[in-house]
Amino acid sequence: MERIIPFNRPYLTGKEAHYVYDAVYTGKLSGNGKYTHLCQDFFKEKYGFGKCLLTTSCTDALEMAALLLNIKSGDEVILPSYTFVSTANAFVLRGAKLVFVDSREDHPGMDENKIEELITEKTRAIVPVHYAGVACDMDKIMALAEKYGLYVVEDAAQAIDSYYTGKDGVKKALGSIGHLAAFSFHETKNIISGEGGMLAINDPDFMDRAEILWEKGTNRSAFFRGEVDKYGWVDVGSSFLPSEIIAAFLWAQLENLEEIQKKRIEHWNQYFEGLNDWIREQGMNLPYIPSYATNNAHMFYIVCESGAQRDFIIKKLKKRKIHSVFHYLSLHKSPFYKGIHGSRELIHSDTYSDHLIRLPLFFQLTKDDIEYILKVLKSK
Structure with missing residues (x-):
């Protein structure tokens, strides 16, 4: 199957x-x-x-x-x-x-x-x-x-x-x-x-x-x-x-908050540890957690080096029936608000809009599922 x-x-x-x-x-x-x-x-x-x-x-x-x-x-x-x-x-x-x-x-x-x-x-x-x-x-x-x-x-x-x-x-x-x-x-x-x-x-x-x-x-x-x-x-x-x-x-x-959080954090850590070396080799970035913050494992994302690299990865995952998504589009460039915002540039917001990918992350994922996702990500 x-x-x-x-x-x-x-x-x-x-x-x-x-x-x-x-x-x-x-x-x-x-x-x-x-x-x-x-x-x-x-x-x-x-x-x-x-x-x-x-x-x-x-x-x-x-x-x-x-x-x-x-x-x-x-x-x-x-x-x-x-x-x-x-x-x-x-x-x-x-x-x-x-x-x-x-x-x-x-x-x-x-x-x-x-x-x-x-x-x-x-x-x-x-x-x-x-x-x-x-x-x-x-x-x-x-x-x-x-x-x-x-x-x-x-x-x-x-x-x-x-x-x-x-x-x-x-x-x-x-x-x-x-x-x-x-x-x-x-x-x-x-x-x-x-x-x-x-x-x-x-x-x-x-x-x-x-x-x-x-x-x-x-x-x-x-x-x-x-x-x-x-x-x-x-x-x-x-x-x-x-x-x-x-x-x-x-x-x-x-009533099940602790169990849910424990499992999600396990998934997040498996992604992070499994991708750490490969991400650096590809010129991409992993999530950053400041020293003053904790991680509730809401999402796992990677930041690609370019929009083309992101599109390639999303298509590669989709071909193997793995659904990944990009996230927000900068609101200051939205059709509704760009005329009001003006010309002030928000470089980093646009970078995340163009380069960020969210990977699957939900309670029912298994370790084997994540290993499979990691394998597909790293494949040529």
């Missing part, structure tokens, strides 16, 4: 259907029920987030963040160009001007040393994206935020169970450092619920209002806690919270 290796295959722990069944037959299908609370409490207790609210997607979590910050027309938001469009859309929808910062030379994440020169009197927020679950230098970013009176929204879509160690030696979970943080549980992430996300609120000033935005602009949650005798429309908002079915699915994943 011919071996076929997809880029991703969603992993099921075996309890998802059981918990979904339980949610269905308890008669509570809308959000903010038993499984929503289990998941939110898990994240708060394990990672030290201030307050957690599940959302239907990371996109929704980012849009909630923009609403909480009262982003409006004329405001500027600094973010990397090398990211998914949701990071940008959340703030564009509020009328903000996007100010893109280049990637680092050694990593696709934003270059923290190029942020300050982009700050103006109109800047309201910095949005670091922890690419591949690898931390941005949060000491530098938070210092800039404090110096200029800015907010920090961590786009931690890929960063579940990943950490940052600051200059003070304290190890903190990504998503617990900025004022707000957004996570994704899309089926391509380490922990999944099909679609789904979460907003972590670490600044106490935003906690009460976040719950109101989450509940369509009403104080419905306070009503059900008995804090008010009736609920009504008190602010803007939308239907951000997911159903109990999504939360029940997610809970099954969270």
